[in-house]
Every structure is written in C-alpha cells, then in structure tokens.
Amino acid sequence: MIEVLQLLLYGTLLGSIIALGAVGVTLTFGILGFANFAHGDLMTLGAYVCFLIYTQLALPFWLGVAAAVPATIFAAMVIDRVLFRRFRQSRPIISLISSFGAALILRSLIQIVWGTGTYMYSAQIVLAQRFYGIRYKWDQLGIILTTLGIVVGLHLFLGRTKVGKAMRAMADNPTLARLSGIDTERVIVWTWVIGGGLAALAGLFLAMDTRLQPEMGWFLLLACFAAAILGGVGKPMGAIAGGYIIGIMMELSTLVLPTEYSPVVPFAILVVLLLFRPTGLFAGRSS
Amino acid sequence: MTGAGLFAYLVFFLTFAGIYALLAQGLNVQWGFAGMLNVGVAAFFAIGAYTSAIVTTSVSAGHLGGFGLPWPLGFLAAMVIAALLGLFIGLVTLNLRSDYLAIASIGIAEIVRLVLKNEEWLTGGVRGIAGIPRPLDGVVPGQNALVLLALVIVLIGLVYWGLERIYRAPWGRVQRGIRDNEAAARAMGKDSLVFRLQAFVIGCALMGLSGAVYAHFVGFISPEAFDPVFATFIVWVMLIAGGSGNNRGAILGAFVIWGVWSGTQFVTNQLPAEYVTQASALRVLLIGVLLQVILIYRPEGLLPERPPKPIWRRD
Numbered sequence: 001m002i003e004v005l006q007l008l009l010y011g012t013l014l015g016s017i018i019a020l021g022a023v024g025v026t027l028t029f030g031i032l033g034f035a036n037f038a039h040g041d042l043m044t045l046g047a048y049v050c051f052l053i054y055t056q057l058a059l060p061f062w063l064g065v066a067a068a069v070p071a072t073i074f075a076a077m078v079i080d081r082v083l084f085r086r087f088r089q090s091r092p093i094i095s096l097i098s099s100f101g102a103a104l105i106l107r108s109l110i111q112i113v114w115g116t117g118t119y120m121y122s123a124q125i126v127l128a129q130r131f132y133g134i135r136y137k138w139d140q141l142g143i144i145l146t147t148l149g150i151v152v153g154l155h156l157f158l159g160r161t162k163v164g165k166a167m168r169a170m171a172d173n174p175t176l177a178r179l180s181g182i183d184t185e186r187v188i189v190w191t192w193v194i195g196g197g198l199a200a201l202a203g204l205f206l207a208m209d210t211r212l213q214p215e216m217g218w219f220l221l222l223a224c225f226a227a228a229i230l231g232g233v234g235k236p237m238g239a240i241a242g243g244y245i246i247g248i249m250m251e252l253s254t255l256v257l258p259t260e261y262s263p264v265v266p267f268a269i270l271v272v273l274l275l276f277r278p279t280g281l282f283a284g285r286s287s
Numbered sequence: 288m289t290g291a292g293l294f295a296y297l298v299f300f301l302t303f304a305g306i307y308a309l310l311a312q313g314l315n316v317q318w319g320f321a322g323m324l325n326v327g328v329a330a331f332f333a334i335g336a337y338t339s340a341i342v343t344t345s346v347s348a349g350h351l352g353g354f355g356l357p358w359p360l361g362f363l364a365a366m367v368i369a370a371l372l373g374l375f376i377g378l379v380t381l382n383l384r385s386d387y388l389a390i391a392s393i394g395i396a397e398i399v400r401l402v403l404k405n406e407e408w409l410t411g412g413v414r415g416i417a418g419i420p421r422p423l424d425g426v427v428p429g430q431n432a433l434v435l436l437a438l439v440i441v442l443i444g445l446v447y448w449g450l451e452r453i454y455r456a457p458w459g460r461v462q463r464g465i466r467d468n469e470a471a472a473r474a475m476g477k478d479s480l481v482f483r484l485q486a487f488v489i490g491c492a493l494m495g496l497s498g499a500v501y502a503h504f505v506g507f508i509s510p511e512a513f514d515p516v517f518a519t520f521i522v523w524v525m526l527i528a529g530g531s532g533n534n535r536g537a538i539l540g541a542f543v544i545w546g547v548w549s550g551t552q553f554v555t556n557q558l559p560a561e562y563v564t565q566a567s568a569l570r571v572l573l574i575g576v577l578l579q580v581i582l583i584y585r586p587e588g589l590l591p592e593r594p595p596k597p598i599w600r601r602d
Contacts, residue, residue, distance in 0.1 A: 035386040037326075037393075086583055093324060093385055097523065098582050100326065104520055105575035111568035218516065222397060225390045260405050267394030271379050274391065278383055 002133045007251040013140050013209060015247025016147035020202035021220060022227035022239035023154065024195025030171030030234025031191050033092040037099040038079060039199060040221030041106035044214060046072040046200025047207035048110055055121055068200045075106070076196035080188070103218065111214050119212040143205045150198070151240055158236060163190050171234035219263065223250070226266035230273055232280030242281070245269075298432045300549060301542075305439035306501045308541035311525045312446050312534065313493030319532035319592065320459060321486035322466035324385045327376075327392035329518035330399035331491045334372055335365035335498025336508050337403065340416045343503070347418075350411035358422040362499045369495025370488045377487040382480050396515040403510040415509025419502050439500060443538060446493060450534045453489075455595050462486055463532075463594060517571060521548065524578045530588030539589055548574065 021043055028036040046068040054064035079102050087095045128135035158164035163186070170177040170187050178184055203217055210216070227246045231238025250265045257264070273280070310332060317323045325331075339361035344353030376395050380388040403410050410416065423434045453459050464472040465479045473479055502508050521544065529540020551573055555566035581588070 029386070035390055037389075083579055083583075090586075093322070094582060094586070096324065096386060096389060097527070098579060100520065100523070101575045101578040101582075104516065104571055105579075108568040108572035108575065112565050112572070116564045116568075219397075222390070222394050229387070229390070258405070261401060264394075264398055264401065267391070267398060270391060270394060274379050274383060274387060278387070 003255075004252070006134050007254065008248060009134060009136060009140075011248030011251035012144055012244065013247070014250060015244035016144050017202050017205045017209070017243075018220065018223045018227050018247045019240040019243025020147060020150065020198045020205070021217075021224040022231070022243045023236045024191075024199045025221075025224045026228035026231065026233055026236055026239035027167065027171060027191045027195050029228060031167065031174065031187060032084065032088075032095065033174065034095040034099065035225060037096065037221065038102040038106060039099075039195070039224065040217035040219070041103045041110070042072050042076055042196055042199040042217065043203030043206065043220065044110055044217035045075055045106060045203065047203035047212055047216065048114055049200070050204045051114070051119060051121060051207065051212055055119070061121075065201075065204060068204055069197045072200035072203075073193050073196035076192040076199070077189070079106075080192055107214055107218065114212075114214070116214055121208060121212075139208055143208065146201075147205075150201070151237075154194070154198075154236060154240075157194075163187070167191065167194075168236075171236075222263070222270075223247075223266040226270040226273075229270060229278075230280055232282045235280070235282060238280060238282040295432065298436050300545070302432070302436045302439055302504055304542045304545040305436065305443055306497050306504065307522065307525060307545050308443050308538045309439075309446060309497035309500065310494055310522045311529065311537040311541045312443070312450060313490040313497065314522055314526050315490075315531065315534060315537040316450065316486050316493065317490035318526060319530075319537065320454060320462045320466070321483055322385065323381070323483060323487055323490075324389040325392050325487070325490065326389045326519055327394075327396035327399075327515070328494055328522045329513050329515040330392070330396040331369045331373065331494035332498040332501070332518060333399055333403060333513040334369045335495030336502035336513070337410055337416070337498075338368045338495065339365040339499035340419045340502045340508055341409075343420055344416060344418055347411075347416075349414060350407070350416050351409045353416075358420065358503060361503070362496060365495040365499035366492040367495075369498070370492040373488045373491025374484070377484045381483045381487065393515075396519065400510065400513070400515050403513070411509075413510060415507060415512075416502075417507045419506050419508070421506060422503050435504060439504075442496070442500065446496075447534055447538065454534060458482075458485075460594075520578075521574060524574055524581075526588075527578065527586075528581050528588055530590040530592060532592030532594075533588070533590045536588050536590035536592075543589070544574070544577075547577070 021039065025036060025039050028034065028039070049068040049071045050064035053059050053067045054061050083098045083102060084095050087098055126137055126139065128137050158168055166177065166182045166187050167190060170182060170184065206216055206220065223246050227242035228239045230242030230245060231240070246266050246269060249269060250262045253262050253265045310328060314325065314328060317325050339358070341350060341352045342354050342356050342364045343358050343361040345355045347353055372395065376391055380391045404413060406412070421431060421435060423438060424431050427434050461472065461477050461482050465477065465482055469479050525540040525544040526537050527540070528544055529538070530536025548570065551570045555570060558566050
C-alpha cells in the first residue's frame, strides 16, 4: 500500500513535468497545426540556462528561473521567425520536418556550450523526509505545488482574458478564428510565450528532480505528445490531465514492468488511444 | 595517404553511402511516394541488422541463436521482420493524419532502442553481436571489400529498378493521388488505408535490408551503432536534399550528404583533441542547418520529382 502511495507521489511529480511540457505541444499542434519535435529540446534549453545562472555563476535560484523562462521563449520565437513562419503557407508536415531539424540544432548547440556530460544543479545530497513511510523531498513538493498554481493561472488566463479566449478559439478551429477577425500572428506569439515558458519550467523541474543531460527533453517528448493526444489536441487543460495520467501510469508501471521499460508506457497508452479513441479522452479536434 | 589506402577508403566510403542509399530508397517509398512521415528509420534499420545477425551467426550463448544460416536467408528475414513491425505500426496510425505516424514512430524507435539494450538473451545487450559473417568472402581472393561494394551496388540497382516500376505503375499513381489529395483518391474508390499500408511496409522492408547489409559489412553490431535520432535524421536530409519522390534523387542525396558528412569530419579532425565532443555536435549542427536551408530554398531537392506524363485515352 505504502509502495503504491509512494509511486502515486512520484507519478504526480513526473506528471507535473509532463503536463507543463504537454501544454506547449498541444497549443502548437492546435494553433499552428503541426507536432513540434523541437519542444523537448526547448525544455532542455530552459534547464541548462538555469544551470548556467544558478550552478555555474552561483547566483540565486530564482534568478536562474527568471532567466531560463525568457531565454526559452526567445529561442522558441527565433525558431518560429526564422523557420516555421516560412512554412506556414506550405503543408504543416514541412514544419514538422523542420522542427525535427531544429531539435537537433538546439541539442547540438547545448552540447557545444555545455558538453555531453550529465550535471546536477547542486552537489548537495538532500535526504528524503518521511511521512508515514512515504519518502518525499521539499523540492518535489515545491514542483507539484508550483505546477498546480500554474495550472490555475493558465485556466484563468485561457478562460478570462481576450488573448486566452482567442488562443482557445484558434486551437479549436484556426480557419473559423481567422474569419472572425482574430489577429492570428499575435495569437502565435502568445503560443510561444506560454508554450516556451512552460517548457522552460518543465525542463528545469526535470533537472531538479533528476539530472541535466543534453537528451533529457527529447526523452520526455513522447510522453508530452501522448499527453497532448490523450487530452485532445488543442486543449491545454486536457493536456495537463493527460500529463498527470501518463506520469502516474509510468510510475505505477514499475510495479509490473522492469524500470528501464517505463518510457514504453506513453507509447502503449498512445497506441491504445489511437486505436480506440483517436480524438482523445476529452474529445479534442478530430484527426 | 597512399594510393592503396585512398582506394580502400573510397571503397569503404562508397559501401557506407550505398547502405544509406538503400535506407533513403526505403524512406522515399514512404515519404516521397505516399507522403508518410516515418521518424523511426533507425529502428527498422536496427531490426534488420539484428535479425540478419541472429540468423547468420553461429550458435552463441550471448544472444538468441545464432542459427548459422546463409546470408541471403538473413537478408530475407531482416526484410520480413522489419516489414512486420511496419505493418503493426501502420495498422495503428495510418488512418490518422501523418503527424500521428511521426509521433508513434519515435515511440517504436525508443522501444527498439530499449529492447536492444536490455534484452540480453535476444540481442546480447550492450555487448552486441560479433562475428557476423561477410557475404561472398573469398569469391575474388583479396578483394572482399570490393565484392561487398559490388553486392551493395547490385542491391541498389535492383531496388531502383523495382521502385521505378511501381512508381510508374498504376499503383504509384494511386499513391501520388492519395498523397496529394486523399479525398479525391477515395472518391475514385481507392482504399487509401490499404495503399498507404503497402507503401509503408515496402519502405520498412527496404530499411531492414539496409540494416542487414550494414551488419554484414561491419561484422559487429551493438546498440551504440544505432543512434535513433541522428541515424533517422541524416536519412531524412539525404532524401530531401536528393529530391523526395525521385528514386534517382534518393540515391544521389545519400551519396552527396554522406560526402558532406564525411567531409566535415576531415575539417573537425583538424581541431585539437579536447574539442572532440564539441566537434561532433558541430557536425550535427551543420547537417541540421543544411536541412533548413534546403527546405527553405530548394524544397524539391537536387532532382525534383518527375511523375510520368498522364496517358490520354481516346474514348
């Protein structure tokens, strides 16, 4: 029992990280119409920028976060300006191929600057606390609570503000949104602000919980895609729910599967989903 | 480098580029003919390599088999197993839009990578499989490398011949129809799912064949040899640079991009040893930038697709 509760905690933690990554994936998928393969490497970039500020320059952690978020948003916008914008008039699949290339460009830049080794934010070993036998660290609770705060904020932003409503409209039906006079380029800028910012936080949280490594974001990308499809493409709140489901399933799977196979879980969920309910649990845009 | 050394390098280079040409030809059926995005090329390549290795090596405690069968059976098995994997993934995703296939195929690549690494009884785990026999060794004494290159060239030629035929045949026309306007093709009564599945499976089988050739060429395979991301990526760049949809373009692209890739190694070799990791990242970066430049300035590639002229029937 304790073991299951422990895995639920770890699952919620992993789910928070996947959820933050999946919001950007689902927004780009819905609004720009393609699966952005560079999203995982945007997460990695966010994690490494914080590493530069906090670990390498020994500045306060909040400053690392404050630098990682805008830096990742900036990178996402540069990629959009230089690459994706040129392909908006062609088929979305060309953007997907380009994003695959952009992912490798980002990753090799990270390798050139920081090398291929693995790092940690802090060499200090933090012992886990115990609560009725369940191990946890303050960092992990911080990640879970911060994510919950972000989810509430995102919900209010998408539901109450004009930009948020425009984003949801465009994610739901881009043509109809354009016809009703929504400034699509402005919505796209906001897509990268939200998607990129949350990607930076996802990467940063992942690095806090595990280690920094140039492929860390790429390895999480499949889980983010699966979460986005599970929640219905174009639905940020669906993607968040999907993220938690996938994170928890990945951790629970270690009860029956060898640990090294937990990355298979998002794929298995994806296959089952595509076979039986390709529009996602919460009925997103049809394929 | 001496003359003989240079010649040996040239043979090595051409054999390697030829293996990539087979991969690019396979991808061309999927992307060029049918417009399907497979981001798991490396997985099918690795499946082919391991299958043929297991079928042809002599019995070993380190992995499944080996069965010690002749290499043509290994090649055949490689194609069949890769095709079966393609069939599975195709059945799951091909009635959805192409993004879903791309996403599912990175999942397949990931699973294949994990299985290669962790299932020691099957693949030898990180120790890999050694002692894979070289086909046609000793047929022309002292010219084993050259004979293998000839085999690769023959395979490329056979595949080219076959692909040109199916490209020009009504089957290829239907593929282009589905790729360019699926609704119209379906309205003409074409079952787009079946056609796409066929194109996908043929492509996967060719990737499996390429993997088999690779395994017998290098003689030793281990999971590190199949970097799932880069191996897939460079094949994509080859096909797009050469010209998607053009069978000659796929071959040309493989040789050109493999030349660029090998050429950058000569440049980065001049760098001091402490920059080794940076240098290989820089090479990947250059290929990534090259892809973007091609996509922006010459998306049709070096040899653009030239579908055969429609035949006008007099009614």
